[in-house]
Amino acid sequence: DTGVSQNPRHKITKRGQNVTFRCDPISEHNRLYWYRQTLGQGPEFLTYFQNEAQLEKSRLLSDRFSAERPKGSFSTLEIQRTEQGDSAMYLCASSTPLRPGGEQYFGPGTRLTVT
Amino acid sequence: AQSVAQPEDQVNVAEGNPLTVKCTYSVSGNPYLFWYVQYPNRGLQFLLKYITGDNLVKGSYGFEAEFNKSQTSFHLKKPSALVSDSALYFCAAPYNNNDMRFGAGTRLTVKP
Numbered sequence: 001d002t003g004v005s006q007n008p009r010h011k012i013t014k015r016g017q018n019v020t021f022r023c024d025p026i027s028e029h030n031r032l033y034w035y036r037q038t039l040g041q042g043p044e045f046l047t048y049f050q051n052e053a054q055l056e057k058s059r060l061l062s063d064r065f066s067a068e069r070p071k072g073s074f075s076t077l078e079i080q081r082t083e084q085g086d087s088a089m090y091l092c093a094s095s096t097p098l099r100p101g102g103e104q105y106f107g108p109g110t111r112l113t114v115t
Numbered sequence: 116a117q118s119v120a121q122p123e124d125q126v127n128v129a130e131g132n133p134l135t136v137k138c139t140y141s142v143s144g145n146p147y148l149f150w151y152v153q154y155p156n157r158g159l160q161f162l163l164k165y166i167t168g169d170n171l172v173k174g175s176y177g178f179e180a181e182f183n184k185s186q187t188s189f190h191l192k193k194p195s196a197l198v199s200d201s202a203l204y205f206c207a208a209p210y211n212n213n214d215m216r217f218g219a220g221t222r223l224t225v226k227p
Contacts, residue, residue: 004158033214042205042217043159056214091158093215103149104215106158 002026004107006092012113013082020078021110025094032075033104034067035091036060043091049075082114117142117208119189121218128196129226136191136221138206146208148189149215150180153203162204165189176200196225 005024013019025032030051035043046065047057051072061067064082069075079086089111093104118141128134140146147166151159163174170182180191191204206218 006158035214040220042207042220043215045210045214045216048214058214093159103161103164105161106151108156108158111156 004092004094004105006090006107006110008110009108010111010113012115015082015084015114017082018078018080019082019112020076021090021092021112022074022076023092023107024074025092026105027073029094029096029105030072031095031104032069033093033095034075034077035093037089037091037109038087046077079112082112084114087112087114117146117210118216119148119206119208119218121204121206121221123221124219125222125224127224127226130198131195134193134196134200134223134225136204136206136223138189138191138218140187140189140206140208142187142208146182146189148180148182149207150174150178150189150191151205151207151217152176153205153220155202159205162191196223198225198227201225 007022033048034046037043045058046061047067049069064080067077089109091109092107095102095104120139149164150162153159163172165172165182173179178193201224203220205220207215210216
């Protein structure tokens with residue numbers, strides 16, 4: 001399977017704990033995106049990378065959130081001191097170099113539940 | 116910058132009937148518009164996109180969408196719905212050519 005993969009698929013954690021998610025994009029894609037999706041809503045943009053450079057961050061990405069893509073391949077999203085409001089599906093997507101109208105390919109997501 | 120809106124939270128159709136899922140857009144410049152589908156506990160799957168050219172765009176699984184500039188709409192259509200088409204559908208447009216901005220989604224239910 002050469003699609004976007006995400007691990008873990010599900011994560012249950014207690015409030016105040018740190019969690020880290022991983023995304024492996026399609027190998028030839030140099031753009032990688034993180035989105036958050038809450039129940040009944042469309043995905044909301046969090047951040048994106050071109051190769052290893054983090055080029056944009058949403059205002060949704062508070063100081064407790066950090067994302068890395070150290071070698072321009074896989075990426076990690078860490079949430080520190082989790083809160084119940086962080087409970088959501090975290091989606092990763094990748095795409096080829098910027099061209100007008102390029103579609104993004106999504107992974108299956110990581111569902112986070114903060115108790 | 117572009118934004119999209121989906122005016123219907125829910126669409127119900129009978130199997131075999133045509134279906135339409137609505138999307139309207141607000142853009143500056145030439146619009147790039149997308150449709151994605153999300154099945155339960157799955158990520159989003161790309162269905163089709165409009166960049167330029169023919170107003171009727173054909174995509175995966177027999178879906179098509181019609182770009183209408185005068186009505187600023189990009190409605191998703193299928194001539195004959197299947198029960199397996201039941202899913203969450205999202206209209207989307209790129210924002211500043213970077214991230215994708217999604218509508219709130221429309222839940223399509225196809226009843227046998």
